Amino acid sequence: MPPPSPIVEFREVAKRFGDGPDVLADISFAAQPGDFVALIGPSGCGKSTLLRLIAGLSPVSEGTLTVAGRDPEQAAAELAFVFQDATLLPWLTVAGNVELPQRLRGVPAAARTAARHRALALTGLADRSDYLPRQLSGGQQMRVSLARALTLEPKLLLLDEPFGALDEMTRERLNEELLAIRAQQAWTAFFVTHSVAEAVFLANRVVVLSAGPGRLAEEFAVPLPYPRTADTRLTPAYQELVVRISRRLRSVAPAAVPA
Amino acid sequence: MPRPAAKILLPVLTGVLFLSLWYGVRAVMPPDLRFLLPAPEAIGRALLANGPELARATLNTTEGATLGFLLAVTVSVFAALGLSLSPLMRVSLYPYLMMLQLMPVVVVAPILVLWVGPGLKSVTVITFLICFFPLVVNTTQGLVSTDRQLVELFRLYRARRGQELRLLRIPAALPYFFTGLRIAATLAPIGALVGDYTAGSSAGNGGGLGFQAIIYSSQAKYPALFATAAITCGLGFVFVAGVLVLSRFALARWHEAPDRKDN
Numbered sequence: 008m009p010p011p012s013p014i015v016e017f018r019e020v021a022k023r024f025g026d027g028p029d030v031l032a033d034i035s036f037a038a039q040p041g042d043f044v045a046l047i048g049p050s051g052c053g054k055s056t057l058l059r060l061i062a063g064l065s066p067v068s069e070g071t072l073t074v075a076g077r078d079p080e081q082a083a084a085e086l087a088f089v090f091q092d093a094t095l096l097p098w099l100t101v102a103g104n105v106e107l108p109q110r111l112r113g114v115p116a117a118a119r120t121a122a123r124h125r126a127l128a129l130t131g132l133a134d135r136s137d138y139l140p141r142q143l144s145g146g147q148q149m150r151v152s153l154a155r156a157l158t159l160e161p162k163l164l165l166l167d168e169p170f171g172a173l174d175e176m177t178r179e180r181l182n183e184e185l186l187a188i189r190a191q192q193a194w195t196a197f198f199v200t201h202s203v204a205e206a207v208f209l210a211n212r213v214v215v216l217s218a219g220p221g222r223l224a225e226e227f228a229v230p231l232p233y234p235r236t237a238d239t240r241l242t243p244a245y246q247e248l249v250v251r252i253s254r255r256l257r258s259v260a261p262a263a264v265p266a
Numbered sequence: 267m268p269r270p271a272a273k274i275l276l277p278v279l280t281g282v283l284f285l286s287l288w289y290g291v292r293a294v295m296p297p298d299l300r301f302l303l304p305a306p307e308a309i310g311r312a313l314l315a316n317g318p319e320l321a322r323a324t325l326n327t328t329e330g331a332t333l334g335f336l337l338a339v340t341v342s343v344f345a346a347l348g349l350s351l352s353p354l355m356r357v358s359l360y361p362y363l364m365m366l367q368l369m370p371v372v373v374v375a376p377i378l379v380l381w382v383g384p385g386l387k388s389v390t391v392i393t394f395l396i397c398f399f400p401l402v403v404n405t406t407q408g409l410v411s412t413d414r415q416l417v418e419l420f421r422l423y424r425a426r427r428g429q430e431l432r433l434l435r436i437p438a439a440l441p442y443f444f445t446g447l448r449i450a451a452t453l454a455p456i457g458a459l460v461g462d463y464t465a466g467s468s469a470g471n472g473g474g475l476g477f478q479a480i481i482y483s484s485q486a487k488y489p490a491l492f493a494t495a496a497i498t499c500g501l502g503f504v505f506v507a508g509v510l511v512l513s514r515f516a517l518a519r520w521h522e523a524p525d526r527k528d529n
């Protein structure tokens with residue numbers, strides 16, 4: 008039985024668009040506060056759709072979904088979203104971009120500035136406030152995007168393949184930084200990724216989805232203790248789990264799994 | 267990119283070659299046909315001889331072109347905002363905007379003179395008509411082709427409609443707006459000239475460059491006609507250069523800032 012008051016709870020949720028086929032079916036799942044849930048599955052199996060449901064950007068077709076005990080539409084203030092692309096406004100400086108969500112919510116300038124300083128310090132970009140996005144590398148742009156989400160001090164952080172476009176070294180470093188930030192700001196995370204290694208490194212729960220329609224195929228607990236560091240990747244427990252989950256993923260998507 | 271020195275030297279060289287060609291063509295022309303291609307210095311003399319007249323005409327044309335251009339910019343911005351809010355309006359109005367663009371101004375000009383009266387008024391209206399379409403189409407396009415993911419971001423953070431317009435759609439549309447503005451800037455002096463050609467004669471204040479062209483051509487004052495053409499080119503250049511400077515300034519954040527990828 009799941010313990011009481013999950014932060015995200017799916018009950019028998021299905022999702023389709025218009026008269027189309029089910030994109031997601033039979034989704035029942037509860038995330039507890041503090042969980043780091045990695046979602047992994049073949050391309051097109053509905054991972055992004057699942058995050059959009061949680062974010063209240065799209066309604067469920069069947070079943071119920073609650074976020075912090077409420078309808079997702081009403082819970083928007085609790086969550087932040089990091090997209091695969093940095094989605095920065097090119098005409099705003101780093102500072103302007105990071106302050107945007109609070110500006111949209113009418114937070115006074117002084118409080119915005121303070122939150123921006125905190126967030127940029129967490130993501131290691133304190134000295135880049137006046138830069139324009141195009142003057143930053145891809146990894147730095149993603150850090151700005153992350154900082155923008157963190158200014159809201161969300162209870163729930165949704166990340167849709169945020170580091171998918173980055174090279175492996177940058178991605179690994181950002182994964183380590185993400186966990187370090189999480190140690191300071193206790194959000195619950197839903198993290199969509201194509202990389203089993205990334206999923207195992209970050210999450211305490213890895214959920215494998217199958218396609219057509221997307222269903223929860225299997226969930227893996229990751230018993231590795233936090234804090235995790237670069238050395239965690241060298242432990243046998245980590246590597247064993249990566250292999251096991253990769254096998255499972257291959258069984259749900261024989262052709263679609265990258266080596 | 268060529269070096270700065272080359273960027274100045276090369277056009278100068280082209281100019282020298284062009285002038286040599288000009289004199290060369292004149293030299294091989296039968297003398298009785300040379301009036302068709304006056305020597306550059308003859309054009310210069312005509313410019314000076316007709317100075318006051320041409321200055322007045324230039325001022326009149328510039329006034330009409332500027333007023334029509336500014337009117338088109340203002341109206342098109344509001345029209346584009348309206349069109350961007352409603353796909354229904356876009357579908358209903360686009361064919362007619364298209365017809366407005368395809369309408370031959372030279373044919374419609376006499377009608378406009380009847381409607382709004384001669385002189386500056388019809389020159390302004392004709393300039394407006396010729397500038398309006400590229401402005402409204404480009405600006406509308408810019409307002410509706412905002413990056414879908416950025417729109418989603420604004421929705422996610424529950425931005426109000428006005429915030430989305432002010433903080434996202436309008437700044438995102440600026441490059442499109444300036445594309446329209448550049449096109450309109452090349453068209454404005456032409457529009458004013460066409461208007462003036464039809465409607466400038468009875469303006470009372472002596473008409474503009476188009477009217478002057480009619481007079482010089484009827485009087486067979488060909489060097490003065492060439493001088494009028496040169497001034498028209500210069501006027502177009504000033505318009506386009508003005509808009510380019512403005513757009514470089516406004517779009518500095520998109521294109522101009524130095525790269526600082528130094529991490």
Ligand SMILES: Nc1ncnc2c1ncn2[C@@H]1O[C@H](COP(=O)(O)OP(=O)(O)O)[C@@H](O)[C@H]1O
Pocket residue numbers: 024030049050051052053054055056057
């Ligand atoms: N707005 C939409 N309208 C119609 N179909 C959609 C929409 N969004 C996603 N889909 C469909 O839902 C399926 C899952 O998409 P998505 O959630 O993006 O998959 P993933 O992120 O796992 O790659 C795809 O078949 C996609 O075409």
Ligand SMILES: [Mg+2]
Pocket residue numbers: 054055056167
């Ligand atoms: Mg996706």
